[in-house]
Amino acid sequence: MTDPTLRRPAWPASQVRPLVSPLQPSVVYVSPDPDTLDAQYEGRVPGHVYAREGHPNADVLAGMIDRLEGATGGVVTGSGMAAVGIAMLAALKAGDHVVGGDQLYGRSLRMLSEDLPRFGITTSLADPTDLAAIEAALRPETRLILIEVVSNPTLRVADLDGIARLARARGILLAVDNTFTTPRGIRPLAHGADIVIHSVTKLLAGHADATLGYAVARDPALNAAMKVAATTWGTTASPFDCWLAERGLLSFELRYDRAEETAARLADHLAGQPGVRRVLYPGRADHPDHNRAGALLAGRFGNMLSFELEGGRAAANAFTRACPGLAFAPTLGDVATTLSHPASSSHRALTSEARAALGISEGFFRVSVGIEPLDALIAEVDAGLASAREAAEAEC
Template sequence: MRGFSTNAIHAGQEPDPTTGAVIVPIHPSSTFIQDEVNSPRGGYEYSRAANPTRSALQECLAALEGARHAFAFGSGMGAADVALRVQLRPGDHVVIPHDAYGGTFRIIDKVLTQWGVEYSTVDLGDVAALRDALRPTTKLVWCETPTNPLLGIADVTAVAEVAHAGGARLVVDNTFASPYLQNPLALGADVVLHSTTKYVGGHSDVVGGALVLDDDELAEQIRFTQNSVGSVPGPFDAWLTLRGVKTLAVRMERHSDNAERVAEMLAAHPAVSQVLYPGLPTHPGHETAAKQMRRFGGMVSFRVAAGKEAALAVCAGTELFTLAESLGGVESLIEHPGEMTHASVAGSVLEVPDDLIRLSVGIEDIDDLLEDLRGALGRV
């Protein structure tokens, strides 16, 4: 059985049989020749349905998650839309984390409820609470671990057992962990979602998403729906993502190294009231994360003791940490979730603290990153 980095570099990426090119070609063609009616020469007909560059990416992602099927999408939310669309019908109920990503909350709360889908928010770290939240109409449990932006941890195996006992499937958003740090299918999940914009792509230069799973019947439903709604990436986007994934393992090691040092520094800083990082022994999900993750990742959130205005000043006061949305690139980013990525949950039960800052810790020299944060914190 091949190792992770070997699969990242080789799965779906054999040298081109025509030219011998070592790197998978970009196939921009929208259509493909057919030798006879309904007899495409190379197995491809039209790029909305399938494209060779996209197929290479999908084969690689499936290998990294140890799955039979993978589907690449034009964005993480495009993947989420199809995952929800194929598994929910009017009158169905879905459970989501009490601190879910704002975009996930928005599509469920603002879009799916218009079609009769109901939802409940639960702390998925509390298995008893999840069990109590299930209804006869519950068809889906939607899990993030770690969560965005509060870095909550759910025990995937325990959540899967409860969901399956209640007749529901489990979808795990694995974006924060990446396939290198965590493999939810092996822990009992039914579907894994990634915003490949983030760690999988890794360079802040491409938007994409993915669904990965083993279930053949569900995979066919996803394939049909994806083609029907046209939620696909272009070949250049697929190629960029495939280029990025080759270095995922080495990048995640450096992200984790740096984030651990940042979390330790913040935990000792007098201007910080709380650090949210599963690698800290004080984190309530530390033991669970240590059990199901290889390392603890590159995302760190923290609360500023002096409140919202001070938090905003810290966000504006860094130099190496760029004030921007998104995460998972090689460069370090800083943001204020309440005013930026999670503004859509303001006023809801998912509203995040207004003194919260989220860091995507990059792979720069750690001493430079620590100095940058200390400087910004020292000015508030």
């Protein structure tokens, strides 16, 4: 006889429900009989079977992001790059051609330049701020265009509306990585995008403790294909990470608004400091795409800014060492401000010439502004700048 102590207990019955979503880490779900299992797989009754195919915590999180993006049927994945991956796997086949923005996130650039070609998919890169450049890169076999609304890390603003019109006229899919801008800044589906992608790890989850991605398509058939790709390629999101991200998402709008306000003021402060060669923030009039950003983003310029120091790597080292209150870490979207050095992190795989072509020097930093008081950030930045100026003068 089986020892009854080895049987898993039934979930307690209750007339009430928890205020906080339960965390459900179960790998499998028990069905009463084969007929019910058939009905679950065929979508005739709700339920889950195996966590790689989906689980309740992912469903809850996907529904929350769907509502933010004005979408339905989104897929949550184990990382932002997994979301990019399932979109490519679902939409493309051998012989297709992809045009990517030339200032995409570093790993997205690698996927286009090194990984997709191994599967017989050719790729080209073009400047998404220049509609003529995107059009010139198209081929008869072009199947998809992949862009970011605001590029990482140079914060150039894509001609989203123009590219969407071009893609629609040519019967080409438009995929938009909305990680930087978030649905608080823009809803790409409302501007003609066919696929929207997020690294949920960043601003949506917002606490640097959950690694997740999200992808959704306008076409239900493409959504279904992405779900199949996610299951087949095993891009499963952790229930615990989904549970953490749900908690973070509840404060997303408050965090975003506070960080955006602070970022605008910090950008203005940096622009007036000696030793700072340039500041990039779409809300500033001196940004090369300021007018487009104002029209496209309706005044929501976000929490991300970049700046370039005079003095190169020596000044960069001195800056980070002198402001320990700004976490030097290759991430963004945390509640605390983080500082990233693309030349040594996200874009380190590029040659120095390729980085220079993008405007990324050894003195170039990207800042993800958090929710700290502005005065505290300014004090840290000023200490870093003073040290960077000393290092730059010592090199002269």
